[in-house]
Amino acid sequence: MNEHNEPRPEFVSNLEWQVRTSFHRHERFAEPVNANLGGKMKIGVLVLASALMGAGGVVVKDGVQEARAQEVLIARINAEVRMAELEAEFVQNRLMETESQFEAGVVTRDALESARVAATEAEQNLQRLRLDLEEVQLSGKEPRNDMSAPLVDGRDFVLERLGAEEAIASAWVALVSQQVDRVQELHEVGMIDDADLTEGLLALDEAEAQLESVQARMVLRRRFLDGALTAQEADLALERAEVEAEIELLRGNLDAALLHYQGLEERVQIGAIHPSELERARLELQRLETELEFLQIKLSTLMGELSDS
Amino acid sequence: MDESTLLKTYNDAVRPLYEYVSRRCGSDRGLAEDVTQETWLRAVVAWKKSGLPDKPVAWLKTVARNLLLNYYRKAPHISLEALPADWEQRLLGDGADGRSPDEAAAVAWGLARLKPAQSKLIEAYHLEGMKVGEIAAELGLSERAVEGRLRRARLKLRKIMKPLVGSSGGLS
Numbered sequence: 001m002n003e004h005n006e007p008r009p010e011f012v013s014n015l016e017w018q019v020r021t022s023f024h025r026h027e028r029f030a031e032p033v034n035a036n037l038g039g040k041m042k043i044g045v046l047v048l049a050s051a052l053m054g055a056g057g058v059v060v061k062d063g064v065q066e067a068r069a070q071e072v073l074i075a076r077i078n079a080e081v082r083m084a085e086l087e088a089e090f091v092q093n094r095l096m097e098t099e100s101q102f103e104a105g106v107v108t109r110d111a112l113e114s115a116r117v118a119a120t121e122a123e124q125n126l127q128r129l130r131l132d133l134e135e136v137q138l139s140g141k142e143p144r145n146d147m148s149a150p151l152v153d154g155r156d157f158v159l160e161r162l163g164a165e166e167a168i169a170s171a172w173v174a175l176v177s178q179q180v181d182r183v184q185e186l187h188e189v190g191m192i193d194d195a196d197l198t199e200g201l202l203a204l205d206e207a208e209a210q211l212e213s214v215q216a217r218m219v220l221r222r223r224f225l226d227g228a229l230t231a232q233e234a235d236l237a238l239e240r241a242e243v244e245a246e247i248e249l250l251r252g253n254l255d256a257a258l259l260h261y262q263g264l265e266e267r268v269q270i271g272a273i274h275p276s277e278l279e280r281a282r283l284e285l286q287r288l289e290t291e292l293e294f295l296q297i298k299l300s301t302l303m304g305e306l307s308d309s
Numbered sequence: 310m311d312e313s314t315l316l317k318t319y320n321d322a323v324r325p326l327y328e329y330v331s332r333r334c335g336s337d338r339g340l341a342e343d344v345t346q347e348t349w350l351r352a353v354v355a356w357k358k359s360g361l362p363d364k365p366v367a368w369l370k371t372v373a374r375n376l377l378l379n380y381y382r383k384a385p386h387i388s389l390e391a392l393p394a395d396w397e398q399r400l401l402g403d404g405a406d407g408r409s410p411d412e413a414a415a416v417a418w419g420l421a422r423l424k425p426a427q428s429k430l431i432e433a434y435h436l437e438g439m440k441v442g443e444i445a446a447e448l449g450l451s452e453r454a455v456e457g458r459l460r461r462a463r464l465k466l467r468k469i470m471k472p473l474v475g476s477s478g479g480l481s
Contacts, residue, residue, distance in 0.1 A: 004336035007327040011342050015349060019319055022353040023312055205424065212426065219449040248424045254382070255422065296375050300351070303371060304359045 088122040148231030169211035335413025381417040427462035
């Protein structure tokens with residue numbers, strides 16, 4: 001090891017003292033153990049007992065209500081499927097029109113790509129709702145999308161729905177990527193400024209983050225089904241992946257806000273704008289930084305829970 | 310967690326943590342000590358609340374890494390004049406240990422602007438020396454997927470550094 005990377009002995013001993021002091025400080029001011037726990041437990045037992053005594057009388061009534069709730073649930077999803085079918089048909093017709101217009105040179109390639117993504121989105125939404133309907137018909141319960149949801153009649157509806165989401169996310173990445181390529185070309189020849197380029201790159205980051213988030217969920221789901229993760233670990237890992245994705249997006253926004261702030265700084269210096277605009281941008285920057293710090297603390301806590309579980 | 314467990318963990322982990330931080334900030338002693346200290350103080354609070362994690366060193370390194378990223382992200386005007394033409398080799402090759410604080414700051418500045426998943430990948434492969442297969446197993450991905458992600462991460466890092474390195478940067 002490079003000797004410059006070794007800590008000084010006095011630093012190690014001083015930090016040990018700080019760690020020890022901090023440990024005692026938290027010990028001294030820790031929340032007291034609840035002395036009334038026994039009393040609360042007794043009340044809990046009484047509540048539970050009375051609930052159980054009343055339960056027998058309502059079992060039959062609950063069964064009827066449950067069957068009715070299932071009927072309502074199936075009817076609701078059926079209606080959603082019909083709406084989605086109409087939407088998919090409409091969007092498909094629009095796509096065919098746009099294709100003809102593009103061939104005739106009336107619309108741009110971007111418009112055509114957007115119409116294709118809209119058609120994919122509508123088709124995948126329809127597919128997702130049909131999966132929901134199948135799951136409800138088989139299980140009699142609301143569709144479950146959590147990582148630890150059980151298989152229903154041998155089928156993995158969670159992964160099937162994620163597959164549909166992945167297709168949409170991939171289509172978005174491809175579309176935004178093409179748009180960013182064009183934006184970069186325009187930026188290189190000076191047709192657009194840094195802010196437009198940053199906005200394009202942010203949109204690409206968002207699309208990629210969305211795709212990666214779906215793929216991460218697919219990996220987690222497979223690992224749960226393989227038995228490599230418990231239900232608690234799978235749910236915690238999902239939460240962690242979501243917080244990490246939020247952090248990624250926030251970092252992109254922070255970069256854009258910083259760039260905006262620096263641009264305003266220059267304009268204030270030459271008197272082109274009022275300083276209050278700079279102040280507003282500074283506040284926005286601080287808000288984003290605070291939000292980022294909060295998410296990082298949340299991530300550290302989740303990591304602690306993950307390693308404990 | 311009792312005091313003796315904490316102190317044993319401290320004695321086992323303080324040097325690996327310091328070395329990790331110091332290597333990432335180009336042996337900048339002041340910064341390495343500040344980050345190591347802050348990491349331990351956060352650890353005491355978190356571990357008192359939720360107990361000692363299974364892998365304390367990994368926990369500490371992650372927190373330290375985030376603190377370093379925050380530090381470098383808040384330094385938007387770092388001078389990159391000192392960055393040599395072979396910066397990529399110095400970051401990604403065997404010379405990473407001998408980087409100056411300025412070079413380390415410049416590289417950390419770039420890494421802090423990558424997506425966390427991308428910077429973690431570059432650090433794991435180039436700085437920690439993990440094999441593609443090991444990373445793939447940890448992330449639950451195929452080796453091909455990891456290689457693709459590494460390639461994209463390096464490309465993005467190059468893009469980020471490009472305007473800052475200048476004509477002598479040797480980047481195309």
